[in-house]
Amino acid sequence: MPSTSIELSTLGHRIRHQRVSRGYTLDELGELVGVAGSQLSLIENGKREPKLSLLQAIAGATGVEVTDLLSNEPPNRRAALEIELERAQSSSVFHQLGIPAVRVTKGISDEAIEAILGLHRELQRREREAIATPEEARRANTELRLMMRERNNYRPDIEQLAEKQLKAAGHVSGALTHRSVSLMAEQLGFELLYVSDLPHSARSVTDIEHGRIYLPPASIPGGHGLRSMALQAMAHRLLGHERPTDYADFLQQRLEINYYAACCLMPEAASVAFLAQAKKDRNLAVEDFRDAFGVTHEAAGMRLTNLLTTHFGIPLHFLRVDGSGAISRVFENDDLPVPRDVTGSVEGQIVCRKWSARAAFSEQNRTTEHYQYTDTPAGTYWCSTQTGSTSDGEFSITVGVPFDDAKWFRGRESVTRAVSTCPDESCCRRPPAEVAARWQGKAWPSARVHMQMFSPLPRGAFPGVDDNEVYAFLDRHA
Incomplete structure (x- = not known):
């Protein structure tokens, strides 16, 4: 009733x-x-x-x-x-x-x-719009992360869509070329145009009426390659996205277009075959996976999170950490004890100084991967970390697995080992007693304030995008 x-x-x-x-x-x-x-x-x-x-x-x-x-x-x-x-x-x-x-x-x-x-x-x-506060964004992002954790970060529907589009464009093997990406756009009725006057708030702009996808003339620093940006723009159309209804919807769409681009750049069938042979040889390595498909180290690491658990039963974690130790991107389904705030959010939290994600910054040789075993309250983990830098500063990319699964990876012979007891503050957050006693009350640091901490999320259907700029841009190129 x-x-x-x-x-x-x-x-x-x-x-x-x-x-x-x-x-x-x-x-x-x-x-x-x-x-x-x-x-x-x-x-x-x-x-x-x-x-x-x-x-x-x-x-x-x-x-x-x-x-x-x-x-x-x-x-x-x-x-x-x-x-x-x-x-x-x-x-x-x-x-x-x-x-x-x-x-x-x-x-x-x-x-x-x-x-x-x-x-x-x-x-x-x-x-x-008014409730899209930073806290609201963190909660929405946390819900999305937990949902993908339950799925082992795997979306078979998008995998199949990407394989279909690649086949239609005639891509068979090897790194996906810019020409193949252009053909994929043409099959959707779009032309790729590279312009130098894109709105500063947009990575790309799609003119649906005239069938054009506008892209910058060069890759954006930080790993946003032109192929990836074009594929992401196409994904909005292929996945039937409408204007986001709220911040959670915006984040969901962003996840899906990133996933589609990754599936095209590193197709499931070819990637699984490559990884299967590497596992058989006990020589799994992010850098080999990266080089085989011509993508960034970060893209290869993230793609492993889509495939290793679903196809090989290997749980793992992925971290992108900036020079200050703050997490900017994360995935884990191996119970790594990542730090969380009261909302359950991980992004922005500071990782333990003992973890390889931070220890790698002190390495003299930054050109190769840094391997390390770390004992934590949740068990021992093996990790591979590569560092890099952008105009915004240093960052590290880490992929790791529980101790028992290290046997499949290159670098398992590492003798570098650390012990982390975080979140216990005595691990790395609290200064040693004798040092604290010496300097207590005798130092006064001037804190660096990040202005974004005072800023609400940008208004608009597409957070951070200035509609006025976008429409003026389209008028110039119509």
């Missing part, structure tokens, strides 16, 4: 629709089913919930099934508008305004209700 006000409203509209269709007045139908017309009026207006026996009587008198009356679908457009308006006027956002609700009568036209609903939709949109 219906119970919520909206469900009762829908039921009432369906009963009224059947009554009017049969030409009955309230009193006439009431006489047929044994209740007063005033009682039926309360039911039709969603003010009272009818008993099942009365519903059966109404269904019999109007020649329909009870299930027809209980359907959640409004019986007509007018009913749908009235139900949506009732829902909007019962929201907490509307109540906070202190404005009396509009009472719908027969004299109010459908167009008038549509106009009122338009205002309510804009009110809801602005409310969603």
Whole structure:
């Protein structure tokens, strides 16, 4: 039986629709089913919930099934508008305004209700924007990360889509060429154009009307290659993305386009075959995987998170850490004790100084991978870390596995070993007692303030993108 006000409203509209269709007045139908017309009026207006026996009587008198009356679908457009308006006027956002609700009568036209609903939709949109705080973003990102952890970071639907598109473009093996990417765009009805005046807030812009994808003339520092950016732009169309409804939707779309690009640059079938041979040789290595497909070290490391658990049963972790030790990108399904804040978010947290993700910064030779075993409260892990730098500073890329799975990887013979007891603060966060005693009260550092900590998330359907810039850019190139 219906119970919520909206469900009762829908039921009432369906009963009224059947009554009017049969030409009955309230009193006439009431006489047929044994209740007063005033009682039926309360039911039709969603003010009272009818008993099942009365519903059966109404269904019999109007020649329909009870299930027809209980359907959640409004019986007509007018009913749908009235139900949506009732829902909007019962929201907490509307109540906070202190404005009396509009009472719908027969004299109010459908167009008038549509106009009122338009205002309510804009009110809801602005409310969603207002709550897109940094904390809201962290929570949305954490939920997405945990969901992908449950899936072992594997999306078979996107894997299959990428294989289909690659086959259609004639790509068989080896690194995906820029020409193949252009062919994939042409098959979608798009031309790739490289311009030097892209809006500063956008990595690419797609002109859907004229079938153009605008890209920068050179790769963006930090590993965003032109092939990847073009594939990501195409992915929005292939995956049927609409304008994001909230920040969680925006993050979900970003994950999916990144995943699609990775699947195209490192196709599943070829990647699994490569990794299977490397595992057989006990010579799995991120750098070999990277070089075989002509991608960045970070891209190869992340692609391992998609494939190693699903195809080889190997749990693992991936970390991108900046020079200060803060995590900027993470995946783990091997129970590595990564630091978390009160929301469960990992990004921005500082990793232990003993982990190879930070220890590698002190290595003299930065051109090769750094291998290390680390004892943690959750067990011993083997890790491979490569460092790099961008205009924003240093970073490290780490891929690691539990001790028992190190046997499949190059670098397992490493004698470098560390012990981490984090999150125990005595591990690396608290200074030694004798040092603290010497300097307590005798030092006053001037803290570096990161201005982004005061900034709300950018407004707009695509966070961080300036619509004015984008539309002015499209006008210049139309």
